[in-house]
């Protein structure tokens with residue numbers, strides 16, 4: 001698979017480490033969220049057959065985290081964003 | 095029809111005209127007491143034990159494709175009970191004991207071959223860890239032995255013992271481990287279940303669940319609605335998709351695992367060998383092909399085929415361990431979809447829906463579990479309480495902090 005890195009251009013997926021569902025960006029607030037929502041966040045997944053937004057880390061590259069939208073049936077990648085931009089757009093790190 | 099040596103001779107003398115189809119091909123009835131979703135090893139074993147050991151009737155197995163077309167027919171056929179943790183080892187040892195009596199029990203030749211499995215050791219720390227694991231196995235009634243470097247050398251002299259990165263220093267051995275003809279396991283359980291009146295319904299995909307007031311009434315399928323008092327789901331890599339029909343999100347990701355077979359070679363690997371440090375394991379089939387594999391591809395996948403980087407990685411592992419493999423040609427590779435759980439261990443449990451039960455999360459190691467998984471799931475379905483060896487395989491273990499994490503990797507399915 002080739003991941004089209006927003007800054008570096010097309011890179012071999014072998015340069016990356018895979019973390020999983022991009023919903024991991026939405027970590028609940030540790031001070032206010034209950035144990036159930038933390039449990040759901042940490043352990044439960046949608047695990048879809050089809051489009052999946054997922055976190056990849058460019059370990060052997062620029063060390064950036066990416067949100068890759070990939071089809072888990074065909075492996076077609078339709079969008080690649082910097083995770084930083086996605087997280088900020090969702091109100092994180094303000 | 096029972097099989098026996100006499101029967102084979104009698105059929106040979108009469109032109110093999112007496113053999114019949116091994117199971118019926120019934121149309122689904124309107125309602126059953128038990129519906130098992132998924133005609134893989136676990137689903138078929140569940141139906142078999144439900145009928146045979148728990149005396150239940152009116153049972154159907156619904157399979158979206160053909161029986162045994164999933165992982166039960168795609169795995170590398172290794173059986174063993176060499177786990178460390180208390181939640182796991184009694185269950186896998188129960189399974190190994192069932193394997194030992196299986197062929198007599200279901201009157202079918204599954205080619206259960208206890209040819210022994212070794213896990214190679216490369217460092218002192220690893221020897222300590224394997225000694226601990228071996229002790230854990232023995233405490234739970236399994237067999238385990240530590241082998242010295244010379245003992246391994248006597249068995250497999252052609253291994254690369256002085257590899258600079260991973261020199262071979264010994265091995266943990268389980269002599270009762272080995273291999274089983276995987277398809278025959280599916281066929282044997284299917285035949286045994288069919289003989290006891292279980293309806294095996296193929297080309298019947300479950301596409302929905304009818305749930306009212308928190309109770310399951312039946313399943314929607316590609317062949318219409320089928321009612322049931324109890325529904326047990328055992329669909330391996332499709333677990334998240336099927337349980338989503340009941341509104342559930344599972345502690346699971348689906349990943350692809352590949353397997354490889356070389357051209358047929360003269361016998362030179364008697365048992366099963368794992369080279370964990372190099373992400374490689376191998377055995378030799380009765381036809382002579384080397385059957386080997388390594389890691390999962392590492393990212394969520396529902397494609398029943400893998401990608402090239404893992405093939406390269408597995409080939410490198412093989413070359414590092416046994417350079418002779420470089421002379422063999424690869425005949426076939428394929429993949430199957432694993433239900434990788436968050437702690438690498440399975441779930442056999444009730445759900446929040448009355449009458450709906452779940453069996454899954456087998457990762458890449460569910461073949462060896464087939465007999466015990468079927469037995470324990472049948473126990474849960476029939477009695478509404480877990481079998482004592484599967485009591486830890488609960489959904490709520492993640493909420494309660496009672497994970498069964500053999501590798502200590504945490505909630506990261508692609509590392510288990």
Ligand SMILES: Cc1cc2nc3c(=O)[nH]c(=O)nc-3n(C[C@H](O)[C@H](O)[C@H](O)COP(=O)(O)OP(=O)(O)OC[C@H]3O[C@@H](n4cnc5c(N)ncnc54)[C@H](O)[C@@H]3O)c2cc1C
Pocket residue numbers: 131132133134135136137156157158159160161162163164165166167168169170171172173298299300301328329330331332336351352353387428429430431432456457458459460461462463
């Ligand atoms: C390459 C590879 C190597 C492996 N090696 C080993 C090994 O050496 N040792 C070991 O112990 N384990 C091994 N495993 C793991 C083992 O094969 C699985 O854990 C185990 O087979 C899963 O249980 P099963 O047999 O019931 O699954 P399956 O055979 O996959 O059965 C599930 C069935 O459910 C059906 N299904 C899915 N969705 C629906 C639906 N909506 N409606 C109806 N039916 C449905 C599928 O068609 C399938 O037939 C390996 C797996 C792979 C892929």
